[in-house]
Amino acid sequence: MTKNETKQKILDAAIYLFTSKGFTGTSVREIASRANVNIAHISYYFKGKGGLLEHLVSSYYEEYLKLIEKKYSQLKYGNTHVILSEIILELLNYQHENRQLSRLVYREVTLDSVLIREVMTTYLTKEKYYLKTIIEKGIAEGYYRKGFVPHMIIQLRSLLQMPYLQPQYMSEVLHIQTHEAYFVHQYYKELKIWLNSMLVVNQFRDEKLASAR
Missing domain, CATH: 1.10.10.60 (Homeodomain-like)
Known part of the structure; x- marks a missing residue:
């Protein structure tokens, strides 16, 4: 071996x-x-065991951020809403492909430890910066409604992580099988509806949302 x-x-x-x-x-x-x-x-x-956990959490977020950064690099020239939608899809696919690890990482991030404080000040601070910049650009363009951006980020992250943070609740209570291949496709469609209703200014929905599909 x-x-x-x-x-x-x-x-x-x-x-x-x-x-x-x-x-x-x-x-x-x-x-x-x-x-x-x-x-x-x-x-x-x-x-040791602590080093193992640190490696798992760090490597998870390194790949997670690479997905965001790749799309974020297109922000200067691309459609803001399309880029945010593509980030959401990339993250859903990444979580689905790494279901057990996603659950472990998201659960650990809810705890207070030296490792998690380091994660907060590095990886999660970068994630916040990218999402905040994208949403604020959409607001400045008049495409997204004005609002308290941190609350928007909270809602988005909660919707992204819920299926993998609480898979037992999803399967036993809601009877949704997050491990099935069709789940990402269906859930992404619902997230797009949420995204459009929460962020997009009414006058832009009909004329611009088609380009984000």
Whole structure:
């Protein structure tokens, strides 16, 4: 087994166990056993259980931000609403492809720890900057309604994360299967309706929304 294969087996085992048993409820020995690797590999590659969690959270948000940054780079020349819509779709697909990890990361971000405070001041501050700039540009163009931008960001992030933060509620109470391939397509359509109704100034809906589809 190669170095990369060993590391990936450890990461997969950690994601499963941290999600199902919690970070504090999972031992390094359990991770090594599930990954079928020597326990020393975890210390060697990740410097222990805390290093594993840090790697998972950091790598998740690095890829997450790359998706936003790629679309954000088009803001100067592109349609603001189209770009925001495309960011939403990219993030939905990313979360869907990494369902267990998304749940783990979003759950950990609700806790107060040194790691999460660092995440807040780096990755999540960047995310806020990109979303805030896009929405404010839409407002300046007269395309988006004026409003308290932080509240708009709260609502958007909540809608994006809810299916992956609370999958049990989605399946057991709402009977929505977020793991199914069709979910992203259907949910994106609903988010577009929300986005259009919450942000877009009435006079622009009929004449411009078609270009954002």
